[in-house]
Amino acid sequence: MVAVDPPPREEAVAPALKRSSSIERIPEDARRILHRLAGELWGGDVDPSALTVSQLKGAMTNEVFRITWPGGEGDPRKVLVRIYGQGVDVFFDRADEVRTFECMSRHGQGPRLLGRFANGRVEEFINARTLSAADLRDLEISALIAKKLREFHDLDMPGPKNVSLWQRLRRWLEEARGRCSEEECKELQLDKLVDEIAMLESALSVIDQTVGFCHNDLQYGNIMIHEETRQVTLIDYEYGSFNPIAFDIANHFCEMAADYHTATPHVLDFTKYPGIDEQRKFVQNYLSYSGEKPSDAEVERLLDLISKYTLASHLFWGLWGIISAHVNKNIDFEYKEYARQRFDQYWQTKPTILGPN
Structure with a gap:
């Protein structure tokens, strides 16, 4: 795009x-x-x-x-x-x-x-402007993204409507383990992720939730805005598939920790993850797409799901980074270090989000 x-x-x-x-x-x-x-x-x-x-x-x-x-x-x-x-x-x-x-x-x-x-x-x-990292924190632009994402999720796309997330995570994990040395697997705790993926699927799949066609990579560079009409367009659908919509929003929130146009584009700052008020405003805009005001219970239910799906997002992009480090030699990006940060964030936030084992 x-x-x-x-x-x-x-x-x-x-x-x-x-x-x-x-x-x-x-x-x-x-x-x-x-x-x-x-x-x-x-x-x-x-x-x-x-x-x-x-x-x-x-x-x-x-x-x-x-x-x-x-x-x-x-x-x-x-x-x-x-x-x-x-x-x-x-x-x-x-x-x-x-x-x-x-x-x-x-x-x-x-x-x-x-x-x-x-x-x-x-x-x-x-002819539209690709967003910058700072644009995601702009209240007007964020509201436009929320409404566009709801429209995107409601698209009647062809093909099976099954959730792809868990199967994709397992396939990527197998791919990563096959490409990594024994030392790398141990360093990145890849062997532990078989059980982690199963645990997340078990914990999240029993919850009643909305499934839609998800972008699955809603970082700022995949969002464009026409300055005059303020029309937002989502681009680059390579990772698109049917998934819980909470996963797509969780991934978007996680992307607020990134700025891919610095001297160190792989470095993430998770202190920039949106606070609860910012999250709530986004969810309210998302749920009010049809013009009806969502109840407080609806908003809080989706916020709770989004928090849980951040864990899946960290595993998703952590595995992506490890595989990319082994296969993509044409792009100048520290894939392995990026992956390490996503895995670290998974282990650090899991007890708070899911509670102690």
């Missing part, structure tokens, strides 16, 4: 752009798509020397490039080229992700898919 300039973790687009006049950075099959698009979209031809290739920094799964060439009367033509990260297909089925992308586009929820090539795709460039 695409931004006007500012930032993204997964499809995070950053304020800092690596500029290169060389189209050679783009695979040849993608260049053929760009050539075709020039004629189809704007009735012109692509002059390779006129193209500007800008790498959007902050992405942690794929490499993302903004391609610009001159248009009429100073109006630049732009598209996005996304080159899939090395080895990241271990996290999701790419064919499922493309179907989700196309379905979202039909629902008017994101950019159009303009073309696919062997290791990536070309997307419509949307």
Whole structure:
């Protein structure tokens, strides 16, 4: 998806752009798509020397490039080229992700898919601003995100409606243990996580809760806003699947500890996790999407669930970080240190959230 300039973790687009006049950075099959698009979209031809290739920094799964060439009367033509990260297909089925992308586009929820090539795709460039870390704390923007997320969760997406979280955690754990050395497994306590995942599933699955189509990666770089209309768009659905909506909100709250556009983008500050008043306001906005005011009991019930699902979020992204450290060598990010922080936060907060064993 695409931004006007500012930032993204997964499809995070950053304020800092690596500029290169060389189209050679783009695979040849993608260049053929760009050539075709020039004629189809704007009735012109692509002059390779006129193209500007800008790498959007902050992405942690794929490499993302903004391609610009001159248009009429100073109006630049732009598209996005996304080159899939090395080895990241271990996290999701790419064919499922493309179907989700196309379905979202039909629902008017994101950019159009303009073309696919062997290791990536070309997307419509949307003229909106990608959020920054600070934007998540803006009360107006937070309310807009809450309402958009409720709309997203209510989408009638095709395919099975089963919760994917627990199966995915088990699959990622198996993948992580298979790639880590015995020393790494011991250091990160991976062998303990089999029982932890089972315990969480047992504790949380018996609770009556709403399941919807979840984004599962709602960090600030995957949220865009049109400055004039204030319309919010959620982008990059690679991790999307049906899950308890409390997990999606919990993950969003955890992302407030991150700023992926610092000198140390992997470092998290969990003192920035939203306080109870901020959480409550978000949940109230989420539940009042249809115009009805939620009861205090509804709000408190969802807040309690969200707190519990933060534990699942820490395991989810901790395992992601460990696997990424072994498979994704193209992105400059300290995946293992990031994973270590998520696991540490799991062990530190578990007794408070679930009580002593």
